[in-house]
Amino acid sequence: MALFLPTHISRARRALLFAIVLCCAWSGVAADASREIEAQVKAAFLPKLANFVTWPASAFAETNSPLVIGILGEDPFGPQFDEDLKSVVIHGRPMVVKRLGAMPKPGAVHLLFVGQSATARIGDIRKTLGKEPILTLGDASGFAEAGGMINFTKVEGKLRFEINITAAQASGLQISSRLLQVSTVVRGKDKP
Amino acid sequence: MPCKTPLRRRLRYFAAFGKEWRLAKLAVALMLLHAAVPRVFADDPVGTNTFMDMTFEQLLEVKVDRVYGASRFEQKVSEAPASVSIVTADEIERFGHRTLADVLRSVRGLYVTYDRNYSYLGMRGFARPGDYNSRVLLLVDGHRMNENIYDSMYVATDSIMDVDLIDRVEVIRGPSSSIYGSSAFFGVINVVTKRGGQIDGVQTSIEAGSLGTYKVRATLGKKFTNDVELLVSGSLYESQGQDRIGYPEFKGPTNHFGVVRNSDEERAGTFMTSLSYHDLTLSGGFSAREKNVPTASYGTVVGDGREETLDLRGYGDLKFERAFTDDSRLTSRVFYDAYRYYGTYPYMYTPPTVTLYRDAALGDWAGTEWQWNQRVWDKHMLVLGVDYREDIRQQQINYDQQPRFSYLKDDRQGRNVGAFLQTEWLLRTNLIANVGARYDYFQRFGETLNPRAGLIYSPTTNATVKALYGRAFRAPNVYELHYYPATGDLHAETIDTYELVYEQKLPANLRFTTAAYYYTVDQLITQRALTANKQYFVNVDHADGTGVEFELDGRWPGILARVSYALQRTEDGTTGDELSNSPRHLAKLNLSVPLYADKFFAGLELQYNGGAHTVSAHRADDFVVVNLTLFSRKLARNLDVSASIYNLFDTKYGYPGAEDHLQEVITQDGRSFRVKLTYKF
Secondary structure, eight states: OOTTSSHHHHHHHHHHHHHHHHHHHHTOOOOOOOOOOHHHHHHHHHHHHTTEOOOOOOGSTTTTOOOEEEEEEEEEETTTTHHHHTOOOOEEEEEEEEEEEEETTTTSOEEEEEOOGGGGGGHHHHHHHTTTTEEEEESSTTTTTOOEEEEEEEETTTEEEEEHHHHHHHOOOEEHHHHTTTTEEEEOOSSS | OOOOSSSHHHHHHHHTTTHHHHHHHHHHHHHHHHHHHHTTTSSGGGGGGGGGGHHHHHHTTOOOOSSTTTSSEEEEESSSSSEEEEHHHHHHTTTOOOSSHHHHHHHHTEEEEOOSSSSEEEEEOOOOTTSEEEEEEETTTTOOOOSSSSSOOOOOTTTTGGGGEEEEEEEEEEEOOHOOOOSSSSSSEEEEOHHHHOOOOOOEEEEEEEETEEEEEEEEEEEEESEEEEEEEEEEEEEOOEEEEEEEEESSSSGGEEEEESSSOEEEEEEEEEETTTEEEEEEEEEEEEEEOOOGGGGGGTTSOOOEEEEEEEEEEEEEEEESSSSSEEEEEEEEEEEEEEEEEEEESSSSSOOOEEEEEEEEEEEEEEEEEEETTEEEEEEEEEEEEEEEEEEEEEETTTTTTEEEEEEEEEEEEEEEEEEEEEETTEEEEEEEEEEEETTTTEEEEEEEEEEEEESSSSSSEEEEEEEEEEEHHHHHHHHHOOOOOOOOEEEEEEEEEEEEEEEETEEHHHEEEEEEEEEEEEEEEESOOOOOEEEEEEEEEEEEEEEEEEETTTTTEEEEEEEEEEETTTTTOOHHHHHHHHEEEEEEEETTTTEEEEEEEEEOOOOOOOTOEEEEEOOOEEEEEEEEEEEETTTEEEEESSSTTOOOOEOOOOOOOOEEEEEEOOOOOOEEEEEEO
16 A cells, blocks of 8 residues: 555645645546436437337438437537447438537428427427427426427436327327336327 | 644544554545546547447436435536435335335445434444434425424434335435535435325335334325326334343343333324425425333333333425526425424332423424526526524423423524525536535524535546535534523534545446545534533534545446445544444445346345444444345236345344443344335226
8 A cells, every 4th residue: 555655644645635636637638528427328318219209201201311310409419429320220210410500490300309408499399390290309397298299307316208199199200109108198288 | 714623633643543544545545546547548438328239128227316405406416516325216115125214224334323212323433322313414305304402303213204205315425504504514315205296196005024013105196287296195103112122231120120021112103295386396294203212211210111202293395496597596495394202201219109201392493495596608507595494482391290390491482594605617528616605693602604615527527536625513402502401602513524535437337436534523512411410511522533435336227236335433532532333334235136027126235334432432343234125016017015134144233322321232123024015006
């Protein structure tokens, strides 16, 4: 142990202080933006959720057209998400990610992830998208009640989902019962 | 903050560590090593998202914990300005925990002792025998549970909190007076209860166990479509307890040769409800618990069978919470609380007549709390709050029943106002500064200011280092002030804590945590004897504590494992001795594995408590207790079954008694079992 810290007490305490200072100094070189577990798990859920949803054939231009994920508002997943999705195939389609500055045009995306900062705009989103077959996925309480289709929630520290099934059906999307089994079905405040 | 301990004394103190200090050094070395290693590999595979390869079912089991209690808003555990542990309902089921005390016993660095009446929580090696849990703050959904006579909070069968209603328990180590005020001295336990929607129907459970122990519970919970969420729950508990206990300390025929029969009975009931609509939540709870005390504490007649305590606790709380924008949120509450204690103590003043001495405490208080959370430019989080509390009634009464003789009838009132500001400041993407302070004014003794500051730094995405300082206080309570004839003013006791926490995510879903702390308590309120029969409380003592803790926990589909070790050393500032009831070592293991698919689980719990000094400087021996639980979720349709054996190897062990016990060590139960059925309609 003497290798790490001198045996004399006051020096040990000084070494401790030094260690703290050193740790803080390292902050200058650490590059990675903090991608926390929660965002990573949500990212990993995204393709799995898409797999539980059936889009009408009309939603895609061709049989092998990619399934496009749009991210509206802040992006919790980071550029690594694009890399991770490269090897993923859902419903026989590759997946691509688009980060959106403004409201997506109908047909441009299939799954719209609404970041927390954009949750308040769900009313506008619904108005713009109308009955387009676009799965809306949110990350804030009240999202599904306000007309979003799937919302991340937490139960006992684990991620779960709230599903507004009427909103999904109104847009011609079918949600698998396997997903519904582990989710809470919520009803919207008004009709879409 | 000025440190009041002279440096020389502190050095001597550290030197006194001897062998253990070497272990502490190993801890620091490990911390440094761990901090260095991931940096070396930081550019390597840390960025790739390992969760991508998991199945949907596996992802559902991943825990993404958040903690509320550390800062009065939800934040990631790694970003909280404290070393935090979280225990969830899932773990409580899998390990067969019967009470909050069982839950806390499984948490790193915590120990709970029992004197066959109340249970006492120890944190960081500090649990004064005879003190009623006044130095840890218990919150239930943010509502303060410590009462206004003794500042006590209840964690066992005496608790208002039915363990089946717990969604998660947050254990926040270290001082939090900077946001909570008095009693957040060594730590805060925040219990988050289940909501109606999580029960979603009617749930009933029946338990039966050794020592004639039975419990029934019924809970109704529902989330209605019109945004109304309701939970109503009630439980009844009964235990015969030990029918015969031998206390060899009591000798001779008048003491029944130390044999106490049928004096360990216990009965308790709890009721809890919450109703929420939009931004409003109305919640309330009530508990009553009656316990026969077999230990002949306070010099009562041995084997008389009439010594008992009755504790009642109730509260109502209306909370309003509204997010005005994504960045600002208002939380406020008004509450009313009540507490009653009635004790009966048989004394033999002049043999052979036995006189019943009655002791009672009646407390009522009400208050309001207002809190504004504001996020500024995504970089700062400000929490601004004001708490007000009015002690409507603080009454202590005691008398001899027959012939009637009154000793004490003390009636008090008081109030407390507190205001706090806490800021979380994102200095860089990987560095958070957390600074806050709270001002408190007590009508009874004046004002106090308690700051807290922390730097939370993530050298890599998987590592966090926290350097923390905090000051906390505990106001003298009316029991300490007025139970004995006044001998002078008391003021608040204070604690300064310095700590270093290191958390590292490891490959294969493992997480390593280590923490080192040093604290110094000043003006400790201590009971002293004026003459043989006259006691009083005075701010005299000073105490130090230091320790290191390690924890490794892992979660894989269906499996959870947690192992921890705490080394702690406390010192009485006056005598230089180790404090009583302060075990130097605490080691714990919790392991739950699926035996068959996702249906059957085996949960093994192993707890080692090191030996500790008793009040009169004897030793309570160290011991290992092993608990085993078999748990089946959905064994049949909607039926959960659990079977537990506690103290599997029938270890003989005991906890140090207090001044009011003649017993040095209070013997605990041997092997016992419990079977529990839970059915959901």
